[in-house]
Structures are given as C-alpha cells and as structure tokens.
Amino acid sequence: MAGTLRVVLGDQLSRGLASLQDLDPDTDTVLMAEVTAEATYVRHHPKKIALIFSAMRHFADSLEGEGIAVAYTKLDDPDNAGDLTGEVARAVARFAPDRVVAVSAQEYRLAQEMQRWRTACGVPVELRADERFYCSIPWFESWAAGRKSLRMEFFYRKMRRATGLLIEADGQPTGGQWNYDHDNRKRAPDAIGQPDRMRFQQDAITREVVELVRARFGHHFGAIDGFDYAVTAQQAEQAFEAFVADKLPSFGDYQDAMKVGQPMLFHAQIGAYLNCGLLDPHAVCARAEKAYRDGHAPLNAAEGFIRQILGWREFIRGIYWLKMPEYAEENRLNAKRPLPRFFWTGETDMRCISEVVRQTHEEAYAHHIQRLMVTGVFALIAGLDPRSVNYWYLVVYADAYEWVELPNVTGMALYADGGVLGSKPYAASGKYIDRMSDYCRHCRYDVKQQTGPDACPFNALYWDFIARNRDKLEGNARMTMPYATLNKMKPEKLDGLRQQAQAFLNSLDYAEEGEW
Incomplete structure (x- = not known):
C-alpha cells in the first residue's frame, strides 16, 4: 500500500475530521470497524448501538462516493477481531501502510488503548487532537x-x-x-x-443494522423497535433545522x-x-x-x-x-447504596421516576432537567453509589460518552467531587418537581406531605440528606438556608423525617451488581 491507514472511530463521523484533512485518495485507506468491545464495555442502549453502526455505514458509503478507499469491518464479519486494537493490527498486516493516523478518542479508556497501537501495529502511529470542539x-x-x-x-x-x-x-x-x-x-x-421531533424512515442499511442489533444486543436495557434517528449528516441537519424553525x-x-x-x-x-x-x-x-x-x-x-x-x-x-483518571473514583459524600431496580424497570409509584425511566427505555433520551432534577436528585438524596449511577447513565442514553456523562453525573448530579464542578449539591424535595412539571398531579404520593404512607419520598429523603451530610456541607455558603431551617427544626420532626426516609429506602428492591 505504501500510504496511510486512517482510522475513524464511531463517534468521529465528521468529514472535516483532523485525520481526514490531508487524505490522499490515491494512496490512503480509511479503516472503520464495528467491534463488540465498544458495544459492550457497558451494555449500551440498543438504539445507541444502532445509531452508531448505521451512521458509520452511511459515512463509509459517503467516503467511497468520493473515491476514497474504505476498509470496513461489520460486526458479524467472521474475521472481526472484536476490538479496535485488533482491527487496526489486522488492517496493518493486510495493507502494510507507512503509518497509521487517527484522532485521539475522547473517552479516557479508549485514548489509553490507542496509545498502545504503536506497539501493537509495528508502524508509526500519529494521534491528532480532536479539532471539532471550540476549546482545546x-x-x-x-x-x-x-x-x-x-x-x-x-x-x-x-x-x-x-x-x-x-x-x-x-x-x-x-x-x-x-x-x-x-x-x-x-x-x-x-x-x-x-411539534414532534423529525423522525426518519429506515433505509436498507438501517434495517440491516437494526436486525443485527436486535439479535446481538436485544437483551440490553432499552427498546430497539421504532428506531427513527437521523443516521447521516444531511438528516441530522434537517432535524436541527426543524428544531430551529418549530x-x-x-x-x-x-x-x-x-x-x-x-x-x-x-x-x-x-x-x-x-x-x-x-x-x-x-x-x-x-x-x-x-x-x-x-x-x-x-x-x-x-x-x-x-x-x-x-x-x-x-x-x-x-x-x-x-x-481523569482519578475523577472516575470520586465519592466525597461516601454514598454507597446500590441502584434500586426501578432504575431499570420503571416500576415505582413515584410518577416522576417511572415517567423518565420508561421514556428513556423507549427513546434512549431524557432532557437535562429530567436527568439532573429527577433521576439525578433521587440518586443524590438517596445516597446511591456514584459508580453504579454513572454506569446507568452511560448505559441508557444515546448521547452518553464518558467524557460528557461522568462530570455531569459525578460533579453536577451527585456532588461526588466535593464541588470541583458545581458550587453546591443540587438536592431538592418534591417541591421542585411539582413546580416544573405535572408529574405530581398524576402520582399516588402527595407532594405536600412529608411523612406518612402517602408522603412524597423526595421530601423525607431531602432532609435526611441534609442531616447526614451536615459535616461536609454546612460550611458551604450556598447551603446556608437549608441548614438554617434544619437547625430550627424540632428534633422529633427531624427524627420522623429520617425514620420515614430510612423506611422507604429499606423497602426498595435493589439490583444486584452486574445484573444489567
């Protein structure tokens, strides 16, 4: 070949990618590969996997339409090595390029793997910075x-x-x-x-991918039926223009x-x-x-x-x-409770949680307030283990990659970094959800009650969170008001709230590690 092997990852489907800017169509080959390792390092939502694989195949077709040679490995190719390093090494052996060029991954684990390509490939490897962001x-x-x-x-x-x-x-x-x-x-x-979002009919490529994903990853959390995402740059731009217009x-x-x-x-x-x-x-x-x-x-x-x-x-x-990498282990509030099973099933009487989990199961999507102030707030005030919570968010959303998911969850939702990212924990009772939604009107719990069998669980959990984290949070200037209220609260009232919170948490069904 005596040219360059240019590797394009599944989240690098941009024609202006730094590794493609100096491509020579007469000598260079683009390598793209669907690999099991990237689909299963967490059990991604099937619609996310289908989006990436279909978009990859369409992107490869568009490059070939320009006269660019593309070596494309499908997931069910019998010679598929199963991971990116193996696929790059296989392509080097096949094409004997002078060098390998790629844009470094945005996820730490994969960026570290790419650093090892130099040893695995036996040819020079150039890893370029990702220029698609505003800020280097x-x-x-x-x-x-x-x-x-x-x-x-x-x-x-x-x-x-x-x-x-x-x-x-x-x-x-x-x-x-x-x-x-x-x-x-x-x-x-x-x-x-x-107006509803713009939805796209499946073409032959997408239909083939959807059936592949159904067969290989249908046991993952999430529905594959009804897949209607954009899978090309042109379609994504149409969807965005419809948003701007409507x-x-x-x-x-x-x-x-x-x-x-x-x-x-x-x-x-x-x-x-x-x-x-x-x-x-x-x-x-x-x-x-x-x-x-x-x-x-x-x-x-x-x-x-x-x-x-x-x-x-x-x-x-x-x-x-x-x-990174220390950020992935942050747990400043020492939260250790496992994830309740309803994060996977949506089966809970809390309408806000069930609504968000069920739409996430169907769409691989929830908007930022649903993520931060419903599932995120519950995880915070219930003291859920940040590692389990981060795993869940990375699994369930089509837009989730660790670089964007981890700081939003560890820093913004859980305050597990102790204030590196946010100036205070976003703890809230049921009042916030009631103010910003109609969920509480459709809930069997009463958002106005703090204790008793019909009380909204968020209310007691909020005060339990405030009380048990006093030593860590009372000195925070933005937490002055809740601690002033706590300090005025009668001991018997606080005891009742904390007992209510503990009884609720003890009643939950918790998922076993690795179950999902």
Whole structure:
C-alpha cells in the first residue's frame, strides 16, 4: 500500500475530521470497524448501538462516493477481531501502510488503548487532537491553572468573547446580560402543543443494522423497535433545522419544564448527533445566533441554547480531561447504596421516576432537567453509589460518552467531587418537581406531605440528606438556608423525617451488581 491507514472511530463521523484533512485518495485507506468491545464495555442502549453502526455505514458509503478507499469491518464479519486494537493490527498486516493516523478518542479508556497501537501495529502511529470542539484541552488547562474554583459561568463568558457569539461591537454581551437563565424556568401550560421531533424512515442499511442489533444486543436495557434517528449528516441537519424553525422560539421559556407523556417538549434532541459527529457544534451555535438576529427566536432561547453547547458541553469536556483518571473514583459524600431496580424497570409509584425511566427505555433520551432534577436528585438524596449511577447513565442514553456523562453525573448530579464542578449539591424535595412539571398531579404520593404512607419520598429523603451530610456541607455558603431551617427544626420532626426516609429506602428492591 505504501500510504496511510486512517482510522475513524464511531463517534468521529465528521468529514472535516483532523485525520481526514490531508487524505490522499490515491494512496490512503480509511479503516472503520464495528467491534463488540465498544458495544459492550457497558451494555449500551440498543438504539445507541444502532445509531452508531448505521451512521458509520452511511459515512463509509459517503467516503467511497468520493473515491476514497474504505476498509470496513461489520460486526458479524467472521474475521472481526472484536476490538479496535485488533482491527487496526489486522488492517496493518493486510495493507502494510507507512503509518497509521487517527484522532485521539475522547473517552479516557479508549485514548489509553490507542496509545498502545504503536506497539501493537509495528508502524508509526500519529494521534491528532480532536479539532471539532471550540476549546482545546491545553487551552482549558491554561484557563484552569491557579484558579481556586472552576465555574462554568466564567468559562462561558471567556468563550463568548473568544468566539464572538452573541457579543456586540463594543465587546459587551448582546442584551446587556451574559445569562438569561432566570427567564427559562416556566412551567409548561396544561394545554400546550408542540411539534414532534423529525423522525426518519429506515433505509436498507438501517434495517440491516437494526436486525443485527436486535439479535446481538436485544437483551440490553432499552427498546430497539421504532428506531427513527437521523443516521447521516444531511438528516441530522434537517432535524436541527426543524428544531430551529418549530421549537427554538419556545425552547428558552420551557427548557426546564416536564410533562407526563411529552418527553420531547421544545428540546432539540441533538446531543447524540453532536457527540458522534453528525452535527458540528460551531454550525449549530452560529445558526441559533442567526435565528435571534433574524428575529425568529427570542434572546433567552438563543442564549440558553448556545450556553448548553458553548458553555456546558465544552466546560464538561475540559473538566473530564483535567481530572481523569482519578475523577472516575470520586465519592466525597461516601454514598454507597446500590441502584434500586426501578432504575431499570420503571416500576415505582413515584410518577416522576417511572415517567423518565420508561421514556428513556423507549427513546434512549431524557432532557437535562429530567436527568439532573429527577433521576439525578433521587440518586443524590438517596445516597446511591456514584459508580453504579454513572454506569446507568452511560448505559441508557444515546448521547452518553464518558467524557460528557461522568462530570455531569459525578460533579453536577451527585456532588461526588466535593464541588470541583458545581458550587453546591443540587438536592431538592418534591417541591421542585411539582413546580416544573405535572408529574405530581398524576402520582399516588402527595407532594405536600412529608411523612406518612402517602408522603412524597423526595421530601423525607431531602432532609435526611441534609442531616447526614451536615459535616461536609454546612460550611458551604450556598447551603446556608437549608441548614438554617434544619437547625430550627424540632428534633422529633427531624427524627420522623429520617425514620420515614430510612423506611422507604429499606423497602426498595435493589439490583444486584452486574445484573444489567
């Protein structure tokens, strides 16, 4: 061959990928491989596996349409080595390239594996930085150096200035404020109507993949029936344009809202496409800004959308690479309780939990407030083991990769990092869920009751969490109000709440490790 073997991973499906920019179609070959190891290092939701495999096959077809040679290994190929290192070594033996070029993985475990390719392949291996993000890892490390605390808001302002997104000619933020989050907390009205997300018919490639996934991974958590994700860049862009046209104008107002039977509301649902490379974050942020400049969407909607990508997504990735591998073991609150079985079955009388788990099973999707303030808050106040909780989140969502999942769960949802990522734990009673949803109206528990057989479990669990973590949290300035309330609470009331919490936790059915 005497050319370059260019390896493209399943979450690198971007034509502008750094490893493809200097490709010579006369001498180079692109290697892509569906491998069991990547589908099973956790038992991914079948719809996530189907999305990645179908998108990979479509991406390979598009490269071949340009006249580029692609060596593609399907999962059921009898010669499939089963992991990426084996597939790269097999391709090197087959093609005898001068070198191997790839973009380094965003997940720590796979990035470490790729470092070993140099030994396994016997030819030079060049691992390039992933240029698809706004912020490079060295830039983030430089920004973080010497700071006493790492807060997304300050990082976000820096990124706004660096990119010019929603920045005026005088250097000030559009509208005079950096953040319009206070405008984005409206409860969705009872009679609200919203357009459904764009759904795509399965073509022959996708149908073949769906049946393969059904046969190989049908025992994983999640439904494969009804798979209708975008599987090409063109389809993902169509889905995003439909969001901009139909949903972005109301996204800001209702981005924190939750409703029974309406999992999508006004959310874009593009995380899975961004994280596997079908959509470009630069392009979608620029498009959201244009929608505001053109008068199509209000400022709070455009800013809120851009903040999730330019702010949170970039910040989370920076934290991940700054703190790994130790970050994966963080458990500052010493939480040890195993995962309740209802995280897998959805079988619980808590309507908020059952609603989120069941839609997650069907769609491989829940929006950020459902993840943070329903399943996340329950995991926090119930003292669930961060390792088990992280495993669950990585399994169940189509957009979940460790670089984005781990900091959001360990840092944001569980406060297991002790405040590296967030300034306080996002503990809450049932009042928050009642304020932002209609779940409580459809629940057999009474959100207004704190104790007794009909009391919302979140209420007693909240005060139990506050009480048992006093030594770790009372000194936090943002926890002044709950501890002031706790200190005024009569001992017999607190004892009743803690007994209620313990009785509820003792009544739960817990999943065995490795069961799912």
